[in-house]
Amino acid sequence: MKRYLKFIVVGIVGISLIYGVSRLITPKVEESNDQKTVAEKTATGSEKEQKNDDLPDVSPKDWSLILVGPDDPLEQDISSDQLAYVPNTNMQLDKRVIESYQQFSEAAQKAGYPLTIISAYRSINYQEQVFNGRVAQFENQGMDETQAEEKTKETSTEPGHSEHHTGLALDIVDEGWQQSNPQNVLEAGFGKEDSAKWLAEHASDYGFILRYPKGKEDITKINYEPWHFRYVGKDNAEYIEKHELTLEEYLDQLNEK
Numbered sequence: 564m565k566r567y568l569k570f571i572v573v574g575i576v577g578i579s580l581i582y583g584v585s586r587l588i589t590p591k592v593e594e595s596n597d598q599k600t601v602a603e604k605t606a607t608g609s610e611k612e613q614k615n616d617d618l619p620d621v622s623p624k625d626w627s628l629i630l631v632g633p634d635d636p637l638e639q640d641i642s643s644d645q646l647a648y649v650p651n652t653n654m655q656l657d658k659r660v661i662e663s664y665q666q667f668s669e670a671a672q673k674a675g676y677p678l679t680i681i682s683a684y685r686s687i688n689y690q691e692q693v694f695n696g697r698v699a700q701f702e703n704q705g706m707d708e709t710q711a712e713e714k715t716k717e718t719s720t721e722p723g724h725s726e727h728h729t730g731l732a733l734d735i736v737d738e739g740w741q742q743s744n745p746q747n748v749l750e751a752g753f754g755k756e757d758s759a760k761w762l763a764e765h766a767s768d769y770g771f772i773l774r775y776p777k778g779k780e781d782i783t784k785i786n787y788e789p790w791h792f793r794y795v796g797k798d799n800a801e802y803i804e805k806h807e808l809t810l811e812e813y814l815d816q817l818n819e820k
């Protein structure tokens with residue numbers, strides 16, 4: 564009986580070793596020959612791994628995927644020669660995304676929604692002025708400094724933590740909405756407008772994503788903002804939209820690859 568057991572154990576160890584070594588030797592060949600076979604072999608059938616099948620082949624460190632937010636500060640402003648004005652506006656963006664935005668804007672106009680940019684690139688310095696201005700306002704209303712800062716953070720990003728510093732993000736609404744809501748242009752109710760629906764639906768065709776979707780606040784740490792769009796490039800945007808991801812979740816997938 565003991566001998567039997569020994570035989571079985573040796574057998575199992577032997578088979579595992581051969582299997583392990585063969586996988587070490589051959590994966591490169593398998594990958595290049597037939598990606599799907601490898602994916603099927605390694606997939607446990609979970610939805611997540613099936614989603615990875617069409618994951619774009621891009622580095623998570625690509626310039627278009629830079630992550631700036633409440634937990635991820637941008638330490639240094641981008642250089643001014645990286646920026647350009649969006650034609651016919653006083654708004655600046657990273658010059659690599661101007662053309663894509665122009666196409667997005669033209670398509671929106673054709674669909675009946677001429678766009679207006681509320682905010683685009685913001686320097687860290689400018690954000691500091693805005694932020695400190697609001698803190699001072701709350702202090703004048705009787706709050707102490709800590710209270711005033713907490714209150715300000717509810718609606719305004721801390722300097723260095725705004726995605727607007729990247730030159731890849733912009734706040735847009737259609738002119739109709741702006742005219743009917745001049746006091747509350749950036750208001751969640753905009754999301755119910757046909758124009759906002761059109762923007763969310765077509766952004767990825769031009770390389771943009773709705774950066775802070777409804778229901779993902781615990782991941783983005785930012786409230787739903789139907790006006791805030793972020794350039795990530797067309798392939799990335801299409802994947803993110805198809806799988807209903809945030810930039811954070813997409814970067815996780817790329818890092819796990």
Ligand SMILES: [Zn+2]
Nearest residue numbers: 727733734791
């Ligand atoms: Zn914004």
